Amino acid sequence: MLFRMIKGALFRQRGKMLLIAFTIALGASLATSMINVMLDVGDKVNQELKAYGANIVVKPQDSTLLSDIYDVEDESGAITSAWLREDELGKLKTIFWAFNIVDFAPFSQTEAILPSENTVEVVGTWFNHHLDLPTGESLDAGVASLRSWWELTEGTWIDEQTVDAENTIMVGALVAQRENLHAGDTLTLRGSASQREVTVAGVYDAGGDEDEQIYAPLDLVQALNDTEGKIASIEVSALTTPDNDLARRAAQNPKALSSKDYETWYCTAYVSAVCYQITEVITGSVASAVRQVADSEGAILDKTQLLMILITALSLVGSALGISNLVTASVMERAQEIGLLKAIGARDRSITGVLMTEILITALVGGVVGYFMGFGFAQLIGHSVFGSTIEMKPLVIPVVAALIGLVTMAGSLPAIRMVLRLDPAEVLHGGH
Amino acid sequence: MTKRKMFLRMITASLLRRRSRMLIALLSIAIGATILSGLVTIYYDVPRQMEAQFRNYGANMILVSADDQPLTGENVEAALSLIPAEKVIGATPYRYVNAQMVRSQLSFVAAGTDFDQVKATSPYFVVEGEYPSGVRQVLLGKEVAETIGAKLNSVIEITYKPTAVLSEAGGELNPGATLAGSAEGFNQNLVYVTLTLGDDLTIASLEVDASLQTPEYGGQCAEEFFTSRFLGKALPLTFGEDVDGVSGATITSEAVVNAINNAQVTENATALTGATLSMQVTGILDTGGKEEGYIFMSQEDMAALTGERDRYDVMELSVSAGAEELASYVDQINAMEAGVTPRLVKRITNSETAVLGKLQALVFLVTAVVLVLTMICVSTTMMAVVTERRREIGLRKALGASDGSIRTEFLGEGMFLGLLGGVLGTALGFAFAQVVSVNVFGSSITFQPLLLPVTILVSMVISALSCLLPIRQAVAIDPALVLKGE
Numbered sequence: 001m002l003f004r005m006i007k008g009a010l011f012r013q014r015g016k017m018l019l020i021a022f023t024i025a026l027g028a029s030l031a032t033s034m035i036n037v038m039l040d041v042g043d044k045v046n047q048e049l050k051a052y053g054a055n056i057v058v059k060p061q062d063s064t065l066l067s068d069i070y071d072v073e074d075e076s077g078a079i080t081s082a083w084l085r086e087d088e089l090g091k092l093k094t095i096f097w098a099f100n101i102v103d104f105a106p107f108s109q110t111e112a113i114l115p116s117e118n119t120v121e122v123v124g125t126w127f128n129h130h131l132d133l134p135t136g137e138s139l140d141a142g143v144a145s146l147r148s149w150w151e152l153t154e155g156t157w158i159d160e161q162t163v164d165a166e167n168t169i170m171v172g173a174l175v176a177q178r179e180n181l182h183a184g185d186t187l188t189l190r191g192s193a194s195q196r197e198v199t200v201a202g203v204y205d206a207g208g209d210e211d212e213q214i215y216a217p218l219d220l221v222q223a224l225n226d227t228e229g230k231i232a233s234i235e236v237s238a239l240t241t242p243d244n245d246l247a248r249r250a251a252q253n254p255k256a257l258s259s260k261d262y263e264t265w266y267c268t269a270y271v272s273a274v275c276y277q278i279t280e281v282i283t284g285s286v287a288s289a290v291r292q293v294a295d296s297e298g299a300i301l302d303k304t305q306l307l308m309i310l311i312t313a314l315s316l317v318g319s320a321l322g323i324s325n326l327v328t329a330s331v332m333e334r335a336q337e338i339g340l341l342k343a344i345g346a347r348d349r350s351i352t353g354v355l356m357t358e359i360l361i362t363a364l365v366g367g368v369v370g371y372f373m374g375f376g377f378a379q380l381i382g383h384s385v386f387g388s389t390i391e392m393k394p395l396v397i398p399v400v401a402a403l404i405g406l407v408t409m410a411g412s413l414p415a416i417r418m419v420l421r422l423d424p425a426e427v428l429h430g431g432h
Numbered sequence: 433m434t435k436r437k438m439f440l441r442m443i444t445a446s447l448l449r450r451r452s453r454m455l456i457a458l459l460s461i462a463i464g465a466t467i468l469s470g471l472v473t474i475y476y477d478v479p480r481q482m483e484a485q486f487r488n489y490g491a492n493m494i495l496v497s498a499d500d501q502p503l504t505g506e507n508v509e510a511a512l513s514l515i516p517a518e519k520v521i522g523a524t525p526y527r528y529v530n531a532q533m534v535r536s537q538l539s540f541v542a543a544g545t546d547f548d549q550v551k552a553t554s555p556y557f558v559v560e561g562e563y564p565s566g567v568r569q570v571l572l573g574k575e576v577a578e579t580i581g582a583k584l585n586s587v588i589e590i591t592y593k594p595t596a597v598l599s600e601a602g603g604e605l606n607p608g609a610t611l612a613g614s615a616e617g618f619n620q621n622l623v624y625v626t627l628t629l630g631d632d633l634t635i636a637s638l639e640v641d642a643s644l645q646t647p648e649y650g651g652q653c654a655e656e657f658f659t660s661r662f663l664g665k666a667l668p669l670t671f672g673e674d675v676d677g678v679s680g681a682t683i684t685s686e687a688v689v690n691a692i693n694n695a696q697v698t699e700n701a702t703a704l705t706g707a708t709l710s711m712q713v714t715g716i717l718d719t720g721g722k723e724e725g726y727i728f729m730s731q732e733d734m735a736a737l738t739g740e741r742d743r744y745d746v747m748e749l750s751v752s753a754g755a756e757e758l759a760s761y762v763d764q765i766n767a768m769e770a771g772v773t774p775r776l777v778k779r780i781t782n783s784e785t786a787v788l789g790k791l792q793a794l795v796f797l798v799t800a801v802v803l804v805l806t807m808i809c810v811s812t813t814m815m816a817v818v819t820e821r822r823r824e825i826g827l828r829k830a831l832g833a834s835d836g837s838i839r840t841e842f843l844g845e846g847m848f849l850g851l852l853g854g855v856l857g858t859a860l861g862f863a864f865a866q867v868v869s870v871n872v873f874g875s876s877i878t879f880q881p882l883l884l885p886v887t888i889l890v891s892m893v894i895s896a897l898s899c900l901l902p903i904r905q906a907v908a909i910d911p912a913l914v915l916k917g918e
Binding site for chain 1: 452453456457459460463464466467468471474478481486487488489490554555556558568715718719720722775777778779781782786787790791793794795797798799801802805806808809810812813815816817819820859862864867870871872873877
């Protein structure tokens with residue numbers, strides 16, 4: 001009988017029930033999409049912030065005096081005597097937070113003499129270097145994504161996958177202007193150990209110090225100054241969690257942490273933890289956070305997430321009120337029906353049961369439809385803003401289900417109670 | 433009773449009698465209006481606030497000298513006047529020189545700057561200790577501190593050798609010409625000489641600045657008993673033949689001879705004096721960048737070190753503006769030709785344009801999705817409330833009310849609710865936006881007056897539209913059927 005009554009109500013009042021289900025679906029889709037976007041926005045914005053370049057620099061431990069802190073040349077040569085090993089670079093992808101390392105590139109600088117007898121700094125690095133990892137995976141790493149702000153005024157980026165790529169260079173705008181170099185030109189670079197005939201692949205405008213430099217494949221620079229297998233520094237771009245108190249304490253001295261704190265710190269992608277893990281795998285290295293990038297990133301991530309949380313909260317409250325509001329209205333509308341049921345002897349409890357079952361079934365249908373609609377909205381936002389998919393967390397399903405359940409109950413129960421308290425005669429009569 | 437009076441009475445009566453239902457309708461419109469006004473306020477405010485956050489990345493424009501004119505307070509001021517003052521978050525002058533540590537003889541880049549402005553243009557600087565606040569205080573880069581073994585509050589001695597001035601000098605050796613020169617003396621610290629030539633091109637007068645030498649020994653070379661030995665001698669001199677050194681100060685004496693030999697004709701001999709300053713380390717700087725290899729000091733100390741005031745190499749600007757606006761400032765400053773070349777820091781401006789664009793698109797889309805969904809939600813609730821009154825509509829129709837008058841009455845009621853909900857929602861929405869702004873960005877927002885009429889209008893239109901559909905249905909049906917309850 002109960003089943004028949006519910007079925008009857010659901011089908012007879014199709015229009016009304018559809019309206020309720022639709023509203024619940026809207027609310028559920030709003031909740032689903034907003035919670036998912038909110039949970040994923042940190043990762044997505046973090047990816048975008050990689051445009052600012054590396055947030056970690058790895059340098060040799062013994063070279064507290066690096067050539068970059070001098071404007072003057074190092075005459076003795078002893079200053080850059082400490083090197084990192086090129087063959088260890090693959091180890092960066094074996095650390096605990098390997099997955100968070102978006103890109104990295106080794107660097108090695110040397111001075112070379114141009115045909116005009118002018119000296120220029122040549123920076124050796126990877127552009128899109130193919131690397132086979134000890135784990136059996138392979139990846140392309142290089143400077144292209146670490147210098148996203150460069151504008152190519154001529155030619156193209158160096159493609160290391162092409163033949164003879166080790167004899168091509170990219171020239172900074174100021175150097176190109178001074179030396180009158182253009183894409184496709186060939187010239188001889190004289191280094192301290194050897195000289196090479198090279199072709200200009202492209203000219204870039206970086207709006208900074210790099211405009212006075214020449215970027216070349218690492219092999220070329222190592223041949224010029226006879227430093228095969230050695231690199232001076234590594235720039236790493238990693239997805240990190242904004243620093244908190246623990247991270248700041250750990251950055252001072254990780255050994256001073258309690259073992260529980262240490263574990264939390266080590267297993268969270270704080271920039272200091274990632275630095276620490278890099279130091280563990282690269283021999284004789286010191287990894288440090290580039291504050292300009294790492295700290296600003298943290299601030300922006302925090303703000304964006306907080307903003308999204310508050311907007312999500314607002315939309316959740318909005319949809320919750322909207323749903324419970326409508327459910328209340330729909331119960332009150334059926335006062336006559338309830339009065340009639342009461343008048344023919346139905347007990348309060350069974351009336352409540354019938355109504356609640358009806359509403360919850362409607363809510364279930366609406367919720368399921370809403371979840372998929374929300375999925376669509378989340379992907380719409382993900383694709384049009386970030387050009388990538390928003391990850392749908394399974395955790396969201398029970399949260400949304402609980403929210404919809406609670407909201408419909410909160411909307412219907414008090415209303416049912418109120419209607420039940422009314423005198424059936426009065427209700428049926430139509431006066432209030 | 434006039435028609436209008438009756439109309440008003442019907443609306444108010446329905447609102448008052450059916451309190452609970454109307455409350456529900458009002459609530460739902462108010463929610464919609466709150467979300468509308470709150471999100472739109474945030475949407476308009478977020479770009480500005482976010483832009484401020486992006487200034488954490490530091491300077492997005494630098495001013496450097498043009499056409500070999502030095503950057504001075506005057507031409508920098510002229511260039512800055514083209515950018516509205518409220519847009520400039522910080523303007524930090526830097527003067528870079530190569531300075532030497534007296535004790536370790538290592539040379540580092542010393543930067544003279546304004547620390548109050550540094551805090552604004554480089555908020556990512558992490559300082560252990562404090563920024564210098566007085567004279568003879570320095571902020572050491574971490575690498576410098578580690579290299580020379582300096583700690584907080586230790587005192588370091590810094591020397592500056594102004595070699596640059598010599599390279600600018602040059603000219604004919606005529607009677608009466610003034611020459612200036614320098615040479616490395618004890619511990620590679622410079623000795624400076626200024627001399628004038630007599631009629632026969634021999635030395636007519638000589639002044640020695642040996643202030644960077646050990647006072648008890650090399651310091652004697654500046655005294656007259658030594659300088660008088662050079663008078664009347666012709667250039668170049670041979671040490672030990674033309675002049676003898678001071679005993680115990682051979683290195684400095686030889687340096688004086690060398691300095692005389694490489695002396696060049698100069699107009700500005702007084703600029704050639706170096707200085708040594710004892711400075712206290714008040715802070716150690718950690719940036720992870722090249723600044724860790726610099727020594728930062730105040731402009732006053734830099735002036736004391738170099739003897740030059742009001743000269744900068746770079747002016748770092750942090751301007752709260754997008755890429756296009758910045759480019760227009762660059763054009764304006766270039767057009768002024770004040771001897772200043774503005775350059776955009778592409779790394780910052782290009783990345784900011786990319787990321788800020790995404791964030792704005794995110795807030796826009798989220799706002800759009802939330803608004804559309806909420807508005808539909810509001811109208812379904814309104815529809816439900818009106819649908820419920822079909823019986824009433826039927827009754828009125830049976831009593832002889834025209835379709836038009838019923839429609840007008842319900843629309844009037846809906847729009848009145850829209851007005852009320854809109855006002856309520858604007859207030860609540862502004863309160864929400866304020867909470868967001870204070871919590872997220874730590875600053876309050878200004879109320880957009882235009883938003884009040886817009887929110888009210890939208891609420892009224894939405895509630896009117898959502899009334900229309902169910903009324904049309906109810907009006908279309910035969911009153912008898914409606915009254916029967918089908």
